[in-house]
C-alpha cells in the first residue's frame with residue numbers, strides 16, 4: 439500500500455517512519471523545504487530517541503520518501519494522513535488554518551478515490567469540515583474522511599507508535615474502514631485493541647484523554663500543596679492512591695505543572711468546544727487554573743529558596759524541556775520560572791540535554807547563560823533548581839554541585855532526590871509535596 443503523511447513534525451515524521459518500518463511505502467510531505475532537504479539526508483529536525491536510526495534505515499530500504507510536492511504524494515497514495523499543527527488561538531480554541539489549507543491542497547491534487555485520515559488533534563466537527571472542503575472542490579471524485587487521533591508521547595514516540603495502547607478510528611464508510619484495518623494489520627497481529635466509532639466520537643476521545651491525564655497531574659499537585667502544610671509526603675499519597683486499580687499509578691507525579699505542545703493547548707481547546715456547545719467542562723477549567731498556579735508556585739519556591747528576593751541572585755536551572763527525552767520547550771514550566779527570575783532582577787545559568795536551542799529561541803539571551811553541562815551551570819550560582827527530571831540529573835554528583843555553588847541550596851521541583859540524602863550532604867533542600 440502507498441500512503442502519504444502531510445506535516446512532518448513530531449507526529450507526522452514518527453507516523454510515517456513507523457508505517458514504513460511496517461513495510462508500507464510512505465511519502466512524508468512538508469511545506470518547509472529546509473526540513474525536507476535535511477530529512478532526505480537523514481538529518482532529523484527533532485530530538486526523539488531511536489527516530490534517526492529508523493528514518494535512515496527506511497530511506498535506505500526505499501520505503502520512506504520526503505517531498506514538498508503535495509501533488510506527487512497524494513496522487514500515488516490510497517491513504518493520506520493529515521498531521522499538521524493545530525496551535526491555540528488567543529481565545530484558546532484550536533487554529534485550523536493548516537488543516538484546512540491541507541484539505542484544499544489534497545482536493546486540488548486528487549485524481550482517484552482516497553481515504554483522508556486526520557491525525558491532528560482537532561475540535562469535534564473538523565472531520566465534517568474537511569469533507570465539506572473536499573467535496574465542494576471535487577464533486578467529481580469519491581473519497582472518505584476518517585479520524586485517527588494520535589496518542590504518542592514525545593520521548594517514547596517510536597515505542598508508542600509500534601506498540602500503542604489502542605488505535606482509535608472514527609470512520610463512517612465500510613470501504614474506508616476495511617482499508618484502514620488493512621493498513622494497521624501489523625498492530626492487529628500484536629493484539630492492539632481497536633476502537634472503531636463515528637468521527638465526532640473519535641475526535642472527542644483525543645481531547646477527553648488528554649484532559650483526563652492533565653486532571654490527574656493537577657489533582658496530585660493540589661495534594662502536594664496540602665502535604666506541604668501537614669507534614670505529609672505526596673510520594674506516599676500517590677503510591678497509596680495508585681495501588682488502587684481503579685485509579686492507577688501513572689500521571690500522579692507532583693511537580694511544577696504540566697507543559698508541552700499538547701496538554702495546555704488541548705485542555706484549553708476542550709473548554710472552548712464545550713462552552714460553544716453550552717456544556718461547560720468545569721473540571722477541565724479548574725485543571726487549567728490549578729496548573730497555571732502550580733507553575734507560579736514553582737517560581738515562588740525558587741524565590742523563597744533564594745531568601746525571598748532574587749535581586750542580584752544567579753540561579754542554576756537544570757532542565758528546560760517540558761519533560762525528559764524531548765527538546766520540546768512549548769509551554770514548559772521552566773519558561774515561567776526563568777521569566778520570573780529575570781523579571782525580579784536575577785540571572786539564570788541553564789542547561790538541558792536537548793532543549794537548549796528551543797529555549798534560546800523562546801527566551802533569548804538576556805539574563806541567561808546557556809551552559810554546556812549541569813556542572814558548568816551550577817558553577818558560581820547562588821542556588822540550583824531541577825526543573826526537568828532527565829535521568830542524568832538523577833545521578834548528578836551532588837557533592838561536586840555543592841562545592842561549585844556559592845550557597846548549598848537545592849530546589850528539587852521534580853522530587854528526584856531523597857530529602858534526607860540531600861540534607862545529609864549539606865544542602866538546604868526543598869521539593870514538592872514533601873518536607
Ligand SMILES: NC(=O)c1ccc[n+]([C@@H]2O[C@H](COP(=O)([O-])OP(=O)(O)OC[C@H]3O[C@@H](n4cnc5c(N)ncnc54)[C@H](O)[C@@H]3O)[C@@H](O)[C@H]2O)c1
Pocket residue numbers: 444445446447448449450467468469470473521522523524536539540557558559560588589590591592699700
Ligand atoms: N507532539 C505531540 O506529542 C503530539 C501528540 C499527539 C497529537 N499531536 C497533535 O498532532 C498535530 C501535529 O503536532 P506536531 O507536534 O507533530 O506538530 P509540529 O508543529 O511538530 O509539525 C507540524 C508540521 O506541519 C507542517 N505543515 C504545516 N502546514 C503545512 C502544509 N500546508 N503542508 C505541509 N506541511 C505543513 C509544518 O511545517 C510542521 O513541520 C497537532 O494537532 C498536535 O496537537 C501532537
